[in-house]
Amino acid sequence: xxxxxxxxxxxxxxxxxxxxxxxxxxxxxxxxxxxxxxxxxxxxxxxxxxxxxxxxxxxxxxxxxxxxxxxxxxxxxxxxxxxxxxxxxxxxxxxxxxxxxxxxxxxxxxxxxxxxxxxxxxxxxxxxxxxxxxxxxxxxxxxxxxxx
Amino acid sequence: xxxxxxxxxxxxxxxxxxxxxxxxxxxxxxxxxxxxxxxxxxxxxxxxxxxxxxxxxxxxxxxxxxxxxxxxxxxxxxxxxxxxxxxxxxxxxxxxxxxxxxxxxx
Amino acid sequence: xxxxxxxxxxxxxxxxxxxxxxxxxxxxxxxxxxxxxxxxxxxxxxxxxxxxxxxxxxxxxxxxxxxxxxxxxxxxxxxxxxxxxxxxxxxxxxxxxxxxxxxxxxxxxxxxxxxxxxxxxxxxxxxxxxxxxxxxxxxxxxxxxxxxxxxxxxxxxxxxxxxxxxxxxxxxxxxxxxxxxxxxxxxxxxxxxxxxxxxxxxxxxxxxxxxxxxxxxxxxxxxxxxxxxxxxxxxxxxxxxxxxxxxxxxxxxxxxxxxxxxxxxxxxxxxxxxxxxxxxxxxxxxxxxxxxxxxxxxxxxxxxxxxxxxxxxxxxxxxxxxxxxxxxxxxxxxxxxxxxxxxxxxxxxxxxxxxxxxxxxxxxxxxxxxxxxxxxxxxxxxxxxxxxxxxxxxxxxxxxxxxxx
Numbered sequence: 001x002x003x004x005x006x007x008x009x010x011x012x013x014x015x016x017x018x019x020x021x022x023x024x025x026x027x028x029x030x031x032x033x034x035x036x037x038x039x040x041x042x043x044x045x046x047x048x049x050x051x052x053x054x055x056x057x058x059x060x061x062x063x064x065x066x067x068x069x070x071x072x073x074x075x076x077x078x079x080x081x082x083x084x085x086x087x088x089x090x091x092x093x094x095x096x097x098x099x100x101x102x103x104x105x106x107x108x109x110x111x112x113x114x115x116x117x118x119x120x121x122x123x124x125x126x127x128x129x130x131x132x133x134x135x136x137x138x139x140x141x142x143x144x145x146x147x148x
Numbered sequence: 149x150x151x152x153x154x155x156x157x158x159x160x161x162x163x164x165x166x167x168x169x170x171x172x173x174x175x176x177x178x179x180x181x182x183x184x185x186x187x188x189x190x191x192x193x194x195x196x197x198x199x200x201x202x203x204x205x206x207x208x209x210x211x212x213x214x215x216x217x218x219x220x221x222x223x224x225x226x227x228x229x230x231x232x233x234x235x236x237x238x239x240x241x242x243x244x245x246x247x248x249x250x251x252x253x254x
Numbered sequence: 255x256x257x258x259x260x261x262x263x264x265x266x267x268x269x270x271x272x273x274x275x276x277x278x279x280x281x282x283x284x285x286x287x288x289x290x291x292x293x294x295x296x297x298x299x300x301x302x303x304x305x306x307x308x309x310x311x312x313x314x315x316x317x318x319x320x321x322x323x324x325x326x327x328x329x330x331x332x333x334x335x336x337x338x339x340x341x342x343x344x345x346x347x348x349x350x351x352x353x354x355x356x357x358x359x360x361x362x363x364x365x366x367x368x369x370x371x372x373x374x375x376x377x378x379x380x381x382x383x384x385x386x387x388x389x390x391x392x393x394x395x396x397x398x399x400x401x402x403x404x405x406x407x408x409x410x411x412x413x414x415x416x417x418x419x420x421x422x423x424x425x426x427x428x429x430x431x432x433x434x435x436x437x438x439x440x441x442x443x444x445x446x447x448x449x450x451x452x453x454x455x456x457x458x459x460x461x462x463x464x465x466x467x468x469x470x471x472x473x474x475x476x477x478x479x480x481x482x483x484x485x486x487x488x489x490x491x492x493x494x495x496x497x498x499x500x501x502x503x504x505x506x507x508x509x510x511x512x513x514x515x516x517x518x519x520x521x522x523x524x525x526x527x528x529x530x531x532x533x534x535x536x537x538x539x540x541x542x543x544x545x546x547x548x549x550x551x552x553x554x555x556x557x558x559x560x561x562x563x564x565x566x567x568x569x570x571x572x573x574x575x576x577x578x579x580x581x582x583x584x585x586x587x588x589x590x591x592x593x594x595x596x597x598x599x600x601x602x603x604x605x606x607x608x609x610x611x612x613x614x615x616x617x618x619x620x621x622x623x624x625x626x627x628x629x630x631x632x633x634x635x636x637x638x639x640x641x642x643x644x645x646x647x648x649x650x651x652x653x654x655x656x657x658x659x
Contacts, residue, residue, distance in 0.1 A: 003366075006367055007366060009262060009266070010364055011361065012267075014354050015270060018353060018357075019277060021350050021353065022350045026347070028338075029335045031282055031285075031327065031328070031332075032277065035276060035285060035324070036277060038289070038320070042293075045308070046299065052303075052305065053368050055368040059305065059306045060304075060474045060475060061472055061475075079474045079475045080478060082308050083478045083479045083482075083486075086311055087479075087490045090315060090642070091493055093316070093320055094496075095497075096323060097649050100323055101501050101505050103327060103331060104330045104653075107331045113332055114335075221533075224532070224533070232525075235523060
């Protein structure tokens with residue numbers, strides 16, 4: 001078990017992730033959910049990049065001077081997580097864009113962007129369709145009895 | 149400490165203090181226009197001071213030139229942003245707070 | 255506790271407070287603005303952790319484009335969240351608490367922050383950097399390989415680790431394998447003679463050149479992005495392209511009142527008009543600079559593409575979208591969106607046609623493979639930049655449409 005002083009920063013990242021997760025689960029407003037998803041993603045990015053940091057390191061851009069000693073004497077940070085997170089940030093903004101377009105369409109169809117109201121409208125739609133189907137069945141049965 | 153480091157320290161400290169007072173003004177001022185007055189002016193000045201302060205401790209000329217260029221861009225862009233916000237509020241007929249109005253918006 | 259951890263903690267405290275505020279604030283415009291603040295604070299956290307490219311991307315994408323997207327959406331949807339009777343959802347809180355507790359329990363096995371002996375820095379990364387980036391010497395520009403270097407062993411390297419240190423936490427092995435005392439990055443495993451060069455000399459298989467890439471591509475993040483993870487980046491460009499196409503499919507409505515709508519709301523504001531006219535050429539130039547300079551310093555295709563898109567979006571905001579359509583007609587914008595992806599995969603196909611593998615850029619310049627690699631990286635970064643800028647502009651155009659009642 002590593003001691004707490006070296007890993008408490010991971011706890012802060014976990015807290016950020018959980019704030020985002022809470023936003024996605026608990027807030028019925030769709031835009032809040034989209035934003036909170038982005039928060040969750042940035043928590044994960046923090047986790048990744050913090051793994052790439054090395055004590056006394058610097059940015060992984062090789063700097064050299066003309067002759068003689070290396071400009072920077074220490075180790076360079078690990079560049080691989082930076083590459084992965086660069087990709088992930090751009091993908092997260094693409095997800096946000098498509099989610100927001102879907103929310104605009106939902107607003108045009110339902111007139112609201114609160115998830116519980118949308119569910120209620122869907123439920124009422126299904127209920128009315130079911131009742132209409134039942135009425136048609138009852139009419140068919142009555143006609144069958146009438147003919148028989 | 150050498151002379152250029154003292155200059156940098158003074159400029160950076162001034163920039164931070166100005167920024168801090170601007171933020172405090174954001175909380176204390178009674179309405180939109182006064183808040184923008186404090187935040188916009190101090191924001192622009194503090195940014196430029198911090199950048200100019202950093203020029204003195206930078207080792208190579210190219211980075212110094214880049215810092216000066218960024219400071220000049222910010223000197224133009226930050227007041228323009230403040231102007232845009234204020235003009236938008238004005239065009240939407242937001243009334244300034246006058247003495248005697250209750251409190252001011254939160 | 256090092257200084258980096260202290261500043262990190264303070265910044266993260268600010269970030270956490272902002273995150274809670276984003277979730278709890280009722281006014282959605284305030285939430286969007288706080289998201290922008292959050293992204294800029296995040297960029298500071300990245301800078302503190304020495305990840306410059308990620309900071310640049312977060313500042314440009316999160317602080318710039320995300321805010322524009324959110325505000326563009328809020329115009330079409332609600333202004334405030336509907337008030338709820340119960341302020342806090344206890345079941346969700348319990349669930350996230352349990353999940354967070356489980357994750358925190360898992361972090362006890364993590365290596366401490368900044369540990370150079372962490373497994374992530376071992377084995378794979380030094381070899382990968384040697385294979386993709388090449389030598390890192392103390393002199394700038396192209397260098398000859400050092401004495402005692404065996405090119406056949408280097409070429410025959412196929413990713414397997416020939417020797418494993420007895421103790422996996424042996425820092426000494428790692429230090430000599432990444433940046434040794436002479437400043438040459440050459441893992442010791444590559445001196446192993448048991449890999450025959452004949453394995454990789456069949457026709458059509460280009461051998462990886464023992465060349466110094468440092469004279470061309472010092473930014474190892476761009477080098478890894480474009481060369482080592484070239485497939486990833488190509489499909490990521492496709493993801494952005496797909497997002498642009500999805501927006502068009504979701505939001506483009508048949509217009510009955512004509513192609514161009516209400517024109518310039520802001521061109522009569524003197525200050526804004528003059529400053530915008532002065533600024534847009536420099537913003538465009540800076541965007542192109544960031545794309546091109548991404549190999550030498552922080553930057554690259556994504557960041558530069560977003561900056562170029564911001565220039566066009568500024569033009570559209572001040573002078574109106576009809577003016578933007580005159581400057582950059584939508585058919586051209588759509589064409590350029592696909593052109594970027596075509597440039598990327600086209601470069602890969604060109605390498606294929608020149609006799610190498612797909613996305614093996616060293617085929618582009620047979621005399622000096624290092625130059626070929628750098629040229630290939632420049633081309634694909636431009637492809638990425640073009641696609642990203644045009645897709646961001648497309649997304650803005652779709653979101654900024656007035657509703658046709």
